[in-house]
Amino acid sequence: MTQSIKIDKQGSNAILRFQDTKNLDANNAHRIKGEVRGILDPGIKNLLIDLGTIHFVDSTGFGALIAILKTMKSQGGKLILFNVSNELEELMDLMQLLTVFEVKPTEKEALASLN
Amino acid sequence: MLFIRSFPCKLDQTEQLAQWLQEVATALEVISYNRLRFVIHEAFVNACKYSDNPDNSIIVMIRRKENIEIVVTDTGRGFAIPEMLSRFDQKAIGQTWKLAVDRDTMVRAKLEAPHTIGFYLESEEMAQLEPELKENHRGLISILKTAKNLSYHFVPNSFNYLQITC
Numbered sequence: 001m002t003q004s005i006k007i008d009k010q011g012s013n014a015i016l017r018f019q020d021t022k023n024l025d026a027n028n029a030h031r032i033k034g035e036v037r038g039i040l041d042p043g044i045k046n047l048l049i050d051l052g053t054i055h056f057v058d059s060t061g062f063g064a065l066i067a068i069l070k071t072m073k074s075q076g077g078k079l080i081l082f083n084v085s086n087e088l089e090e091l092m093d094l095m096q097l098l099t100v101f102e103v104k105p106t107e108k109e110a111l112a113s114l115n
Numbered sequence: 116m117l118f119i120r121s122f123p124c125k126l127d128q129t130e131q132l133a134q135w136l137q138e139v140a141t142a143l144e145v146i147s148y149n150r151l152r153f154v155i156h157e158a159f160v161n162a163c164k165y166s167d168n169p170d171n172s173i174i175v176m177i178r179r180k181e182n183i184e185i186v187v188t189d190t191g192r193g194f195a196i197p198e199m200l201s202r203f204d205q206k207a208i209g210q211t212w213k214l215a216v217d218r219d220t221m222v223r224a225k226l227e228a229p230h231t232i233g234f235y236l237e238s239e240e241m242a243q244l245e246p247e248l249k250e251n252h253r254g255l256i257s258i259l260k261t262a263k264n265l266s267y268h269f270v271p272n273s274f275n276y277l278q279i280t281c
Contacts, residue, residue, distance in 0.1 A: 056149075
């Protein structure tokens with residue numbers, strides 16, 4: 001099966017991008033969470049996720065992101081979301097998740113926040 | 116203003132559901148497509164998840180009155196939640212119990228009438244006092260965070276529905 005994600009490693013940071021995926025929901029969230037965990041290695045401290053292509057996330061999708069957040073925190077690292085669309089930000093606000101996740105407007109600002 | 120549509124009880128129908136809801140949200144004018152989609156998507160997935168038969172149908176009804184009233188139904192076994200089933204017979208009407216918790220919220224269920232359960236959010240402080248409740252029913256909690264009222268009506272092996280007011 002084709003992977004839904006692509007990871008670019010930059011030292012101890014990694015940037016995750018979705019490929020041909022518009023939704024993160026009950027149809028694919030468990031599979032994608034498994035793909036992410038399969039790709040992450042101990043050398044990766046911080047994970048940045050580009051949500052630019054994602055327009056809808058349901059409770060299963062948010063659950064997957066929270067699980068990844070917990071994994072990164074347990075390794076002493078960070079999870080940062082960037083390129084979050086207005087639609088997705090509205091949902092995160094409704095779910096009171098904007099205080100749970102660190103969200104940055106752009107990849108550049110996400111990387112800068114690690115310094 | 117009333118909108119009704121039936122969908123096969125399959126998770127892969129969520130994209131068709133979303134397309135229909137875009138038209139509905141435009142006609143309703145008073146609720147964003149994103150919020151309407153999220154609430155109904157969660158109820159639909161819940162119905163699919165707990166239904167025993169992919170040949171069943173899920174019927175979605177949306178009505179605009181003073182608020183937006185949503186009913187998501189299915190036939191057959193329905194989206195019975197195990198913790199609830201035992202309560203229908205054992206608890207008197209009006210009694211409540213703690214059902215689920217997430218990071219900052221706890222859901223309390225209340226037997227409102229025979230085979231009717233209402234769900235209510237409780238505060239962060241209460242949730243922290245209940246560490247034994249495991250984080251579950253995330254879909255139910257998500258609906259509650261975006262809706263004014265949520266209730267579940269269950270008749271064994273018959274017609275079951277979630278009723279949501281936004």
